[in-house]
Amino acid sequence: MREMRDSPVPAGLGGAAASADGLTVGRVADSLGLTVRTLHHWDAVGLACPSLRTRGGYRLYTAPDVERLQRIIVYRELGLGLTGIRALLDDSHAAAPAELRRHRERIRERIARLEQLDTGLERMISAHERGILLTSEQQRAVFGPDWDPAWVEGARMRWGTTAQWAQYAERSAERGPEEWQTIADAMAEFEGALADAFDHGVAPGEPAADRLVDRHREVFSAYFPLSRSMQVCLARMYRADPAFAAHYDGIRPGLADWFRAIVDESARAHGVDPDTAVWE
Structure with a gap:
């Protein structure tokens, strides 16, 4: 049956458990307003990889995976690049405030330039x-x-x-x-x-x-x-x-x-x- 073939590893989880423990790429993309292509890219570069896979090889995202994706979205909306986001997510938490302050200063500089442009x-x-x-x-x-x-x-x-x-x-x-x-x-x-x-x-x-x-x-x-x-x-x-x-x-x-x-x-x-x- 398809439910058994696509159930996530470890073995023993049925179709219902698979739905509870992991979400497909399509469902995550829809829920977070992303594209499947974006999730595949983040997976390929090691920024956000789904923790589970079905026996058929389908990616499944767990709750912690989705939480990481939500943080990536927030940082990306703030203007951080993928390298900077990776540093914030994977390096010591002690470095996060300093990096965020630096980025905040850059945003303030951009705001000042935009205000000058608006006046002009x-x-x-x-x-x-x-x-x-x-x-x-x-x-x-x-x-x-x-x-x-x-x-x-x-x-x-x-x-x-x-x-x-x-x-x-x-x-x-x-x-x-x-x-x-x-x-x-x-x-x-x-x-x-x-x-x-x-x-x-x-x-x-x-x-x-x-x-x-x-x-x-x-x-x-x-x-x-x-x-x-x-x-x-x-x-x-x-x-x-x-x-x-x-x-x-x-x-x-x-x-x-x-x-x-x-x-x-x-x-x-x-x-x-x-x-x-x-x-x-």
């Missing part, structure tokens, strides 16, 4: 949604009293799905008031140089004008990389958009038109047709 992700999400991680008061302190924080929301609504907005947001996530102040100062210096050149009658295509065009791309790259073709589109927007036009013409009447002219001329000199330039 939170800032990244906010930057994508808000553009600038400054309060309205901080924005006006950095960009001037005429600054309208609603402009950032307008930019997000207009360009929030573009690759450039993503680049802008990723850089914004790492910036505080001091970093933004540095950027604002650099842009103010550039606009001052732009006004001086305009006052001195610098013409489009002259070396001084071309240097200003290059300087504009360099300063603007604090937000995201700007190609010559994109710069043409941006200069066109400075002239066409009422808010931008008012800003540049507020520095010098006619400055928006002149800036577009020097950008267009520089683009032509570098093989970019302003009439067909596109946002890349």
